[in-house]
Amino acid sequence: MTASLEAAAAALRRSRATTILTGAGVSAASGIPTFRGEDGLWRKVRAETLATPEAFENDPKLVWEWYDWRRGMIRDAAPNPAHHVLARWTRDHGATLITQNVDGLHERAGAKDLIRLHGSIWHVRCWRRCAAGADDWVNDTVPLETLPPRCPHCGAMVRPGVVWFGEPLDAAILDRAMTAASSCDLFLTVGTSAVVYPAAGLIPHAKRAGATVIEINPDATGASSTADITLRMKADEALEAIDRSLVNR
Numbered sequence: 001m002t003a004s005l006e007a008a009a010a011a012l013r014r015s016r017a018t019t020i021l022t023g024a025g026v027s028a029a030s031g032i033p034t035f036r037g038e039d040g041l042w043r044k045v046r047a048e049t050l051a052t053p054e055a056f057e058n059d060p061k062l063v064w065e066w067y068d069w070r071r072g073m074i075r076d077a078a079p080n081p082a083h084h085v086l087a088r089w090t091r092d093h094g095a096t097l098i099t100q101n102v103d104g105l106h107e108r109a110g111a112k113d114l115i116r117l118h119g120s121i122w123h124v125r126c127w128r129r130c131a132a133g134a135d136d137w138v139n140d141t142v143p144l145e146t147l148p149p150r151c152p153h154c155g156a157m158v159r160p161g162v163v164w165f166g167e168p169l170d171a172a173i174l175d176r177a178m179t180a181a182s183s184c185d186l187f188l189t190v191g192t193s194a195v196v197y198p199a200a201g202l203i204p205h206a207k208r209a210g211a212t213v214i215e216i217n218p219d220a221t222g223a224s225s226t227a228d229i230t231l232r233m234k235a236d237e238a239l240e241a242i243d244r245s246l247v248n249r
């Protein structure tokens with residue numbers, strides 16, 4: 001074990017309250033491209049230009065084609081060891097897991113009380129927010145029968161139940177995440193470029209409140225200067241190595 005891995009494992013062992021923030025890098029080993037990685041483009045279009053209310057207003061079919069493609073890829077993927085280790089920590093060690101991911105892989109691995117900042121790719125709601133269709137419901141049909149899918153209540157389009165750029169996060173969910181960040185003694189940021197706010201703000205928030213911060217990411221990010229311990233590794237490899245050392249303690 002490297003010194004950084006030893007230090008991370010020791011911090012986990014000491015911790016009485018651990019909070020973990022994840023991003024797309026956690027699902028990379030499941031074969032799902034990250035947003036800002038080289039394979040994150042779809043038909044040469046950047047995610048930031050598709051994941052907005054304006055893009056949807058302009059070309060809902062195009063935006064739904066992107067989501068339909070991602071839903072197909074995610075349906076065929078499976079949680080990887082990073083998801084499984086983190087899920088076990090939520091169940092057995094009371095860790096709080098916060099994710100920016102919408103793919104549902106943490107849930108499929110059995111994560112307990114997951115805080116989902118950006119919604120779910122398996123949820124939809126009425127674009128016109130008709131009375132019966134304003135709240136999210138599950139639609140996990142892959143591929144979708146019509147693009148864009150229609151609201152069963154009013155016939156308007158439905159939209160994905162995810163948070164788009166320029167949209168606020170659900171206040172209650174963000175509040176839970178802020179509390180989990182400020183009340184932990186150890187904060188892990190795993191597989192996120194830490195550039196999208198308010199999610200990225202949880203890292204300095206935890207640090208200011210006194211937590212030790214560990215970053216797991218093969219590359220440097222906006223959070224690297226805040227981290228006390230940096231593991232330049234893939235999420236599945238780092239988390240499995242730490243978990244082994246916890247089990248064997």
Ligand code: OAD
Binds near residue numbers: 029194
């Ligand atoms: P990004 O694509 O911005 O960043 C992914 C991060 O994962 C990068 O820092 C990579 O270095 C790292 N990475 C790649 N492979 C990895 C591996 N095997 N193990 C660990 N890390 C790895 O994705 P996010 O940070 O999740 O928002 O992006 C944040 C938000 O921006 C997303 O939730 C989404 C996106 O647009 C919305 O949909 C609102």
